[in-house]
Amino acid sequence: MRFTHLGICVSDLERSLAFYRDLLGLELLWRRIFEEPEIREIVGVPEASAIEVAMLRVPGSDLDVELLEYKGCELRSGATEPSRHGTGHFCMFVRSIDALFADLQSSGVRFRSDRAVEMTGGPNKGGKSLYSLDPDGYIVEFHQRPPAPVP
Numbered sequence: 001m002r003f004t005h006l007g008i009c010v011s012d013l014e015r016s017l018a019f020y021r022d023l024l025g026l027e028l029l030w031r032r033i034f035e036e037p038e039i040r041e042i043v044g045v046p047e048a049s050a051i052e053v054a055m056l057r058v059p060g061s062d063l064d065v066e067l068l069e070y071k072g073c074e075l076r077s078g079a080t081e082p083s084r085h086g087t088g089h090f091c092m093f094v095r096s097i098d099a100l101f102a103d104l105q106s107s108g109v110r111f112r113s114d115r116a117v118e119m120t121g122g123p124n125k126g127g128k129s130l131y132s133l134d135p136d137g138y139i140v141e142f143h144q145r146p147p148a149p150v151p
Contacts, residue, residue: 002062003062003063004063004064005055005063005064005065005066006064006088006090007065007066007067007068007135008065008066008067008068008079008134008138009068009069009070009078009134009136010068010069010134010135010136010138011075011077011135011136012135013052013067013069014085015056015135016041016054016069016134016136017067017142018135019055019109019134019135020065020067020134023104023107023109023142024092025059026027026056026057026058026063026065027057027059028054028055028056028094029055029056029057029064030054031052031053031055032052032053033051033052033053033071034050034051034052034053035050035142037043038138040049042052042136043061045070045073046092047072047073047074048065048070048071048072048073049071049072049073050070050071050072051068051069051071052068052069052071052112053066053067053068053069054066055067064089064096065090068107073081077136077137078136078138079136079137079138080137082112082116082131083087085137088129088138088139089138089139089140089141090129090138090140090141091129091140091141091142092140092141092142092143093142093143093144093145094143094144095143095144095146096143097116097129097130097143097144098115098116098126098128100130100142101115101116101130101139101142104132108141109131110132110133111131111132111133111135112131112132112139115130116128116129116130116142117129117130119146124143124145124146124151125134125146126146127143127144127146128143128144129141129142129143129144129147130142132141
């Protein structure tokens with residue numbers, strides 16, 4: 001019917017909230033610890049004792065980002081290079097990608113490149129993109145659209 005949210009497993013929910021809510025400005029909608037037995041069945045991790053979840057909204061959109069911290073089970077990193085199948089990312093449009101890069105870099109955020117990269121071809125020609133890494137290595141892309149054509 002429609003897209004509702006994307007989920008990202010995190011190793012430390014507080015640290016991830018500091019990134020997504022405090023640095024990127026996503027709005028915290030709700031936070032809850034799920035301990036009901038059906039949640040373990042749904043996700044297929046029977047050894048988990050609980051999953052702490054925070055649901056955030058990307059400002060100006062209907063996109064929600066669900067952060068999930070599994071409790072009581074072994075946690076393993078899924079962070080890998082963007083070319084590996086099974087990895088993922090999501091992208092947010094921004095107004096001033098160079099200023100955002102400088103702000104986030106000064107806050108200790110890691111990136112896949114040393115600057116915002118201008119697109120030289122295709123539908124995004126003239127725009128700029130940047131892959132950042134959240135505290136667990138999940139990729140968050142920022143994209144500044146190409147300038148509007150001058151009539």
